[in-house]
Amino acid sequence: MPTTYQLYIGGAWRDAADGATFPAINPVDQQPWAHLPQAGSADVDAAVAAAREAFDGGWKHTNGLTRATLMQRLAELLEADAERMAQLETTDNGKVIRETRVQMRFAARNYRYFAGWADKLHGESIPLDRPELVDFTTREPRGVAALITSWNSPMAILANKLAPALAAGCTVVIKPSEMASVTTLAFAELCEKAGFPAGVVNVVTGDGSVGAALTGHPGIDLISFTGGTATGKAISRVAAEHLTPVTLELGGKSANIVFADADLEQAVTGAVAGIFAAAGQTCIAGSRLLVQREIYDRVVAQVCERARAIRVGDPRDEATEMGPVATQAQHQRVLAFIQRAREQGATLAVGGGVPQGEAYDRGYFVEPTVFTEVAPDAELAQEEVFGPVLAIIPFDNEEEAIAIANGTAYGLVAGLWTQNLARAHRVARRLEVGGVWVNTYRTNAAQAPFGGVKASGIGRERGLHALDEYLEIKNLMIDLSSEARDPFAIRT
Ligand code: NDP
Numbered sequence: 001m002p003t004t005y006q007l008y009i010g011g012a013w014r015d016a017a018d019g020a021t022f023p024a025i026n027p028v029d030q031q032p033w034a035h036l037p038q039a040g041s042a043d044v045d046a047a048v049a050a051a052r053e054a055f056d057g058g059w060k061h062t063n064g065l066t067r068a069t070l071m072q073r074l075a076e077l078l079e080a081d082a083e084r085m086a087q088l089e090t091t092d093n094g095k096v097i098r099e100t101r102v103q104m105r106f107a108a109r110n111y112r113y114f115a116g117w118a119d120k121l122h123g124e125s126i127p128l129d130r131p132e133l134v135d136f137t138t139r140e141p142r143g144v145a146a147l148i149t150s151w152n153s154p155m156a157i158l159a160n161k162l163a164p165a166l167a168a169g170c171t172v173v174i175k176p177s178e179m180a181s182v183t184t185l186a187f188a189e190l191c192e193k194a195g196f197p198a199g200v201v202n203v204v205t206g207d208g209s210v211g212a213a214l215t216g217h218p219g220i221d222l223i224s225f226t227g228g229t230a231t232g233k234a235i236s237r238v239a240a241e242h243l244t245p246v247t248l249e250l251g252g253k254s255a256n257i258v259f260a261d262a263d264l265e266q267a268v269t270g271a272v273a274g275i276f277a278a279a280g281q282t283c284i285a286g287s288r289l290l291v292q293r294e295i296y297d298r299v300v301a302q303v304c305e306r307a308r309a310i311r312v313g314d315p316r317d318e319a320t321e322m323g324p325v326a327t328q329a330q331h332q333r334v335l336a337f338i339q340r341a342r343e344q345g346a347t348l349a350v351g352g353g354v355p356q357g358e359a360y361d362r363g364y365f366v367e368p369t370v371f372t373e374v375a376p377d378a379e380l381a382q383e384e385v386f387g388p389v390l391a392i393i394p395f396d397n398e399e400e401a402i403a404i405a406n407g408t409a410y411g412l413v414a415g416l417w418t419q420n421l422a423r424a425h426r427v428a429r430r431l432e433v434g435g436v437w438v439n440t441y442r443t444n445a446a447q448a449p450f451g452g453v454k455a456s457g458i459g460r461e462r463g464l465h466a467l468d469e470y471l472e473i474k475n476l477m478i479d480l481s482s483e484a485r486d487p488f489a490i491r492t
Contacts, residue, residue, distance in 0.1 A: 008188040010050030011198025027094035064119025071115035088101035107159035113446035114163035132481035141169030143221030151179035159346025160461035168470035247459030252412030255405035256286035262417035332362035334387030
């Protein structure tokens with residue numbers, strides 16, 4: 001029997017005001033397995049009002065230790081429940097269980113990391129030109145935050161936003177993707193259990209109209225969004241009406257660059273991790289593999305061999321390395337990209353279709369797919385596929401590698417594989433991205449900032465800098481003198 005979930009607003013569980021629901025679909029068999037409320041504008045209004053009341057009514061005045069203690073308790077609850085949460089997320093979006101388990105623990109790690117900052121949000125004392133003026137800053141929570149997440153990693157992405165928001169003293173209204181909302185509602189139960197006051201954390205579920213109602217709401221003080229670049233632009237336009245600050249974590253077309261002096265075994269593993277983990281449905285996918293000409297044939301052969309050997313199947317099975325893509329729309333979109341790449345003349349080396357067999361009949365499966373000799377300006381090398389499709393591109397020298405890597409609209413991350421330390425520094429500096437991995441790929445840390453430049457986004461998540469997105473700086477200047485002054489000239 002599918003489980004029925006409710007909205008979490010003002011510390012209470014309730015159906016959508018008009019009783020509307022929608023089904024959660026399991027991408028392995030296309031069966032509905034949960035029912036979720038489709039919120040309307042009345043529910044969004046109620047959630048924003050609850051968050052405002054909780055913010056003004058006390059949360060913004062709580063001391064850091066209180067917030068930290070609640071966050072540590074939340075992390076403990078998530079760790080204790082990690083297996084159940086991983087199973088729910090895998091059922092919801094088809095991501096392999098071996099990754100969702102790690103993601104639950106990493107989400108908990110992020111709550112612990114930001115709990116550590118909650119009681120250390122001090123300002124600065126600033127010496128001025130006039131010694132009789134005392135000047136200092138305080139950092140204050142911005143207010144009610146709208147947190148909008150995508151379907152590919154709901155809990156991990158939420159932790160990137162909710163952990164710094166809570167540490168800063170903001171209250172939140174969360175809107176997960178309609179394609180994968182179950183874990184966010186299950187997680188709200190953990191927030192309740194941890195003891196957060198009513199209204200600090202609210203969750204509204206439903207389609208994109210819920211996100212639009214939330215981001216356009218005059219009661220929202222900041223927006224943190226993870227999703228597609230087109231939606232990010234739409235949100236920015238709406239936010240401009242209210243001058244609401246926006247953090248955007250958007251798409252990518254990241255280059256994984258292998259130089260001839262690299263440890264090839266490591267580099268090939270990095271290439272596989274970059275594109276076939278999570279069935280390529282990750283913003284940090286290393287979807288362009290740039291390989292230096294001297295080693296091109298060897299690397300292509302090894303990557304193709306590894307791609308052919310990937311175990312595709314039920315993501316709940318621990319042996320499975322790649323599950324289905326998450327939705328029917330995604331399935332069609334990925335296959336259409338493959339079709340166009342073939343028509344446009346890229347060489348299909350591995351995959352390119354739907355795996356055959358009874359186990360795959362009802363799910364949204366795509367074969368691990370590798371195209372070689374892809375032109376740097378081809379659609380496959382420019383557009384985000386968000387699926388298990390790798391474009392391999394040869395290059396001759398450092399200069400050309402940098403030009404190809406920078407030659408897309410995106411700028412999220414890049415991977416560099418080289419044993420030459422000077423080259424690693426030289427190339428990393430010139431890459432137009434928010435993060436560079438050298439001799440590793442898809443490695444995350446709570447302390448390290450993450451985010452993109454160009455069409456990949458605005459702002460940073462994780463690490464100390466993430467807190468700035470949720471805090472305002474207030475300056476206080478105190479005149480210790482009783483000097484007479486000219487009221488018609490500014491004092492400096
Ligand atoms: P979307 O942009 O379609 O959706 C993201 C979220 O925004 C969902 O919750 C969605 O709701 C909601 N939404 C849709 N329309 C609006 C609107 N007009 N106003 C406000 N919110 C809205 O992205 P996907 O969920 O399809 O995720 C895939 C995309 O996300 C990829 O392009 C990927 O690159 C990017 N991504 C980026 C990451 C990063 O950190 N940089 C991480 C993960 C993904 P609903 O789904 O219910 O329509």
